[in-house]
Structure formats: structure tokens, C-alpha cells
Amino acid sequence: MTTYRLDLAYDGTGFSGWALQPGRRTVQGELEAALQQLFGERIGLTVAGRTDAGVHALAQVASFATFREPPDDLAYSLNAVTGPDVAIASATEVGDGFNARRDARSRRYRYRLEMGWPPSPFERGRALNWRHRFDRPAVEECAAALVGVHDFTAFTPTDSEHSQFERRVVAAEWSEESERILRFEIEADAFMRSMVRSIVGTLLEVASGRRSVEGFRELLRGAARSEAGDTAAARGLYLIAVDY
């Protein structure tokens, strides 16, 4: 049996997220259909970071194993049979037992804010337009507070399947991509469902002055979900790196 690792990017706009859903176009569904076509058998994919509908990936990692022979150029073949909103950068044989999800040591996400108005036609579906007050020093303080091990219960859906809410954030920072685009990036060992988006939604409350930095800090001590802010729109979010 040979194990393969896929490194891929996708524009999440046209997908109902990563995970298979009957009757919906999903990244997993698109890729598994392509693998079935190329290998002639049903193949199940494991992924480093499950993304929700509308969330993008610049560097997603998936893995699968099969006894079947691969086509000559697997990445090329996969790109040929998947839509133009997915790009398989590479498809490589890896050591037995490699598992894209279990073996990942950290994931890094980026959230893109487009400052100013009107929204650029070229950022549709790719950033959240922000035309309110933006207290940069305050959100910088919050980013610094995020680093470390915290109880992220406040940033998880109440119907969460998780049983353990501590996560280790190794980096959290704001930076400028361009004059108009501001980036928030956060890296952790693992994330819970919609965790980055609820962190960003809460940071935006701090940015606009509706919540204090101290109020934000308190959330990191296991506060209830209802204490945190809204979940920021999916379109601003990108999975940008997975480390093994």
C-alpha cells in the first residue's frame, strides 16, 4: 500500500467547505471523485484543516493510501480532472502511515480585512470589507494576549463536538498586505471549528471600541461562547500553512 500527500490550494467561494456533503460541491468531494476516476477505486482523504463553506486555502494538505498504481503524473492528472478553483501543487509518495491530520504539528490561518470604501471588485469573496473605526494598538494587544495555552471555549460553537478546549497558540499578529488590506495571522497546534472566525469577530469588536482589551483577555480564561463576539465572515479566512 502506498501513502500519498497532496498539497493544494483552493478558492472556497464555489465550495460548501472541505467535508463531503451529499448533494453539495465540496473540496473533498471534488478530489475524491478525481481520485476514483484516476485510480479506479473509492479513496478516502484525510485533511490537515477542515475548512467551512467560503473559506479558502493557500496550502492545504491531504493524504490517502491505496494499493493501486498511480497515473504517470498524479498532480497533473488531478488538476486536469478537478475544477479551476482547486490547484494541486504536488502529489508525492510519503512514508507509510503518514496522516495529514494526525501528524500536523501546527496550522496557520490568515484573515484578510479590506479597509475603506467602496469594496474592490477584485476582493469580492476574498476579504471582509471594514469601514468602521479600527483601533490598531488595541487589536495588537489582543494578538499578543492570544499567544500561549488558553481555554478557547468562548470561541467554539456551543454545539461543538470537542471535549477539550485548550489550544496552544504559537503566533498571532497583524500586518499590512497592502495599503488597503490588513492581515491577521494566527498559528496554533490545532483549531476548533470556526475558532479563528470567532476570534476575528471578537477582535473587530475591540477594533471598533465596543469591547475592551481587558474584556478580550478575560475570554481566554474559559468564558462561555455567549461572551465572545460574532463569527466573522468566511470569505476573509485562508488556511495558509500546515507544519509537520
Add this chain to the structure above:
Amino acid sequence: MTTYRLDLAYDGTGFSGWALQPGRRTVQGELEAALQQLFGERIGLTVAGRTDAGVHALAQVASFATFREPPDDLAYSLNAVTGPDVAIASATEVGDGFNARRDARSRRYRYRLEMGWPPSPFERGRALNWRHRFDRPAVEECAAALVGVHDFTAFTPTDSEHSQFERRVVAAEWSEESERILRFEIEADAFMRSMVRSIVGTLLEVASGRRSVEGFRELLRGAARSEAGDTAAARGLYLIAVDY
């Protein structure tokens, strides 16, 4: 009668170009319908650079005149009634007789090439993917040769409505936008229909070694259209500046 100047950007993907066409969605059609809604009368727009289907604009300029009273915030109102693939950056009263087309002294276009493979999902409709040889010194020589007054007959459709084929190119240069994206920019007093795209198509022949720099230079001396290369895809082209 008051004359207005509109500065706008659009993603050309969803439009059959700038100019009105019955039964098609065009930028002019979208804007004139919005103006009719806001002013209560039929208003005709004049534009600095008519763009073809799929061609984008970062900084297009249009003008119109009317006796009617404008809404309080004309740019805001226009954005509210046009699609998200058009953004009106400003709508300002200008001096009587201002004409976006006639008064423009120069137009600047950018063509974006995405080098490498597979094509990024985020560059769909926004760049031409190029995975062939790219002789940068050769295309730099061609760019230098473009500057000046030349007879651009070779870069105009044979069914052209133009009667005079000399144009003054004031700048033509290659630059890197990022590791993967190469830009060609060209500025001239005026351009003929699909002129930039046929210049780029011909430059790509030079880049891949199918045409010599000297062969390119000869085209600038009034050669026939059939002598030049193909018209490069519309999706890589952007109108990026108009000077008055």
C-alpha cells in the same frame, strides 16, 4: 447643465465589455441603468478607454452631463444600485465640457502573466497562465523598442474602424508584481481596439523564441496585421490609469 466625472474600477469577468450591447450585461449598460434610476432620465456616458469582454479596469474614467439634480451622495448611490463587480470610487462635478474620452491625454494598461503551474485558483480570470520559456531580456528589448511614435497597423484588427495608425507610446516596461506574477505595462496617447492584447500576444512569441526581437521591431514600421502574433487573452488585461 452639470458635467460629472466618474472614477471607477471593475472586474471584467462578468461583463461583455464596456460598450452597450442589446441583451448583454456591459459596464456602460449597468452604469447607465443606475444613472437613469437615480436621475430619472436617460443619460449617455462617455468613457476614456472602451474595454473588451473580460478586460478589467482599476481606474476607468467616464463622464456625463445632465440638468437634473444629483442624489446627495452620488458615488454612494451608484455603488448601491450597481453590481459588486463595479466600484465607483468617486463621482465629482467637473468643469463644463469635460469629456472623459476626448480630454484624456494618455491611457495606461497592464497585462498580468502568471508564471508556473498549476494556475492559482485566485488568478482565474485575472491573469494569463504561462508555463513556457520566457526570454526576459528579449521582451525587455521589445518594450524599449515600443517607446516612441510608430505605425501600429500590425496590432489592429483588419476590420478596424481607425483611419490613422500612428500612436505615441510614452512608456512600456516589464516588472514583477510578485514571485509568480509578471506585469507588462504600456502607456500611450491612445490605443486602437485590442492593440495591447496583440502586442502582448506578439511579445509572448518573442518570449518563447518563436519570433526574434528584430522581427518584432519590424512590425512597428507599418507591417500588416497578419504579420503580428495572436491576440492575448482578455483576462490578463487591466486599464490602470488615465491622465488628463
